[in-house]
Amino acid sequence: MAQKKLFFFLLRLVAEANAKQCPPCGSTPVPYPLSTGADCGDPSYKIRCVNASLVFDTVNGSYPITSITPATQRLVIRPAPFVSAASCVTTDLPDHGIQLKDSLPFNVTSSNTIMLFNCTTNVLESPLNCTAASLCHVYANATTDAAACGPLPLCCTFVTGGSTTAHSIRIRERGCSAYRSFVNLNPGGTPVAQWAERAGLELQWALPVPSELSAVESRQEELKDVTKEEQRRW
Numbered sequence: 001m002a003q004k005k006l007f008f009f010l011l012r013l014v015a016e017a018n019a020k021q022c023p024p025c026g027s028t029p030v031p032y033p034l035s036t037g038a039d040c041g042d043p044s045y046k047i048r049c050v051n052a053s054l055v056f057d058t059v060n061g062s063y064p065i066t067s068i069t070p071a072t073q074r075l076v077i078r079p080a081p082f083v084s085a086a087s088c089v090t091t092d093l094p095d096h097g098i099q100l101k102d103s104l105p106f107n108v109t110s111s112n113t114i115m116l117f118n119c120t121t122n123v124l125e126s127p128l129n130c131t132a133a134s135l136c137h138v139y140a141n142a143t144t145d146a147a148a149c150g151p152l153p154l155c156c157t158f159v160t161g162g163s164t165t166a167h168s169i170r171i172r173e174r175g176c177s178a179y180r181s182f183v184n185l186n187p188g189g190t191p192v193a194q195w196a197e198r199a200g201l202e203l204q205w206a207l208p209v210p211s212e213l214s215a216v217e218s219r220q221e222e223l224k225d226v227t228k229e230e231q232r233r234w
């Protein structure tokens with residue numbers, strides 16, 4: 001068993017050494033397995049390099065990538081802006097907010113504090129904090145960014161991590177019309193005027209399965225199937 005593990009570990013090392021890392025996008029390095037082209041990276045980890053900036057595509061939209069931390073397989077995307085300063089609607093409301101493609105190996109980490117604004121009573125369910133003291137009121141009251149949301153009665157705050165937020169930050173006409181997201185926000189220790197410096201949504205990618213490994217695994221599956229077939233025949 002231990003030998004088998006070691007074998008797969010070595011296989012992974014070899015595969016990663018052989019895999020081609022993509023060239024930088026502008027001056028931003030693109031670490032493996034992220035892939036900006038057909039001939040580099042791992043195709044399951046497709047992102048785009050547009051005008052020397054990296055972009056992350058969701059089901060319905062695209063968001064700029066503001067940082068990448070390969071050591072922890074994390075990247076941060078910039079959430080959509082408000083439609084205008086007078087509006088408590090973010091531009092991705094028609095797209096229903098951020099919806100990660102289920103088929104891709106990315107999810108939302110548990111480090112994000114999400115504020116949902118201009119909500120209807122439809123959203124009044126745990127674990128959202130929609131009380132008058134909720135951080136979303138503090139933020140909307142104290143900043144110009146979300147000022148248009150300040151007078152609206154219902155907003156909610158929560159920290160990501162549950163399965164419901166693993167692949168989406170959902171907004172909709174009959175729910176909440178805008179959101180803000182902050183990475184590793186420490187609301188008690190940071191003045192509200194500085195929260196915007198933490199704006200972003202942190203995502204994580206799963207480690208790739210090297211192609212040699214998948215080849216071996218599918219060969220094993222084939223063998224299993226053959227064995228089953230043999231057994232059935234007997």
Ligand SMILES: *[C@@H]1O[C@H](CO)[C@@H](O)[C@H](O)[C@H]1NC(C)=O
Nearest residue numbers: 048049050051052053055062
């Ligand atoms: C790329 O930049 C050029 C020049 O600034 C601009 O005209 C073009 O619209 C940009 N393309 C995209 C896809 O943003």
Ligand SMILES: *[C@@H]1O[C@H](CO)[C@@H](O)[C@H](O)[C@H]1NC(C)=O
Nearest residue numbers: 086087088089118148173177
């Ligand atoms: C609040 O949301 C509703 C429904 O999505 C929208 O029509 C309205 O303009 C929003 N309010 C503000 C101040 O943006």
Ligand SMILES: *[C@@H]1O[C@H](CO)[C@@H](O)[C@H](O)[C@H]1NC(C)=O
Nearest residue numbers: 059060061094095096097099
């Ligand atoms: C994408 O946007 C369309 C409307 O533009 C909407 O009908 C659809 O449900 C959205 N997809 C998701 C996954 O929310």
Ligand SMILES: *[C@@H]1O[C@H](CO)[C@@H](O)[C@H](O)[C@H]1NC(C)=O
Nearest residue numbers: 128129130131133134135187
């Ligand atoms: C909601 O958040 C506020 C501010 O962080 C906190 O004081 C309050 O206890 C929370 N309420 C609930 C029900 O979690």
Ligand SMILES: *[C@@H]1O[C@H](CO)[C@@H](O)[C@H](O)[C@H]1NC(C)=O
Nearest residue numbers: 132133134137138141150151
């Ligand atoms: C936000 O402002 C409203 C209206 O001025 C006020 O009633 C409310 O107490 C404030 N809430 C917080 C959390 O600062």
Ligand SMILES: *[C@@H]1O[C@H](CO)[C@@H](O)[C@H](O)[C@H]1NC(C)=O
Nearest residue numbers: 107108161162166204205206
């Ligand atoms: C996200 O994916 C990582 C790596 O696959 C996993 O360890 C983590 O539990 C996932 N997080 C959530 C909230 O699903």
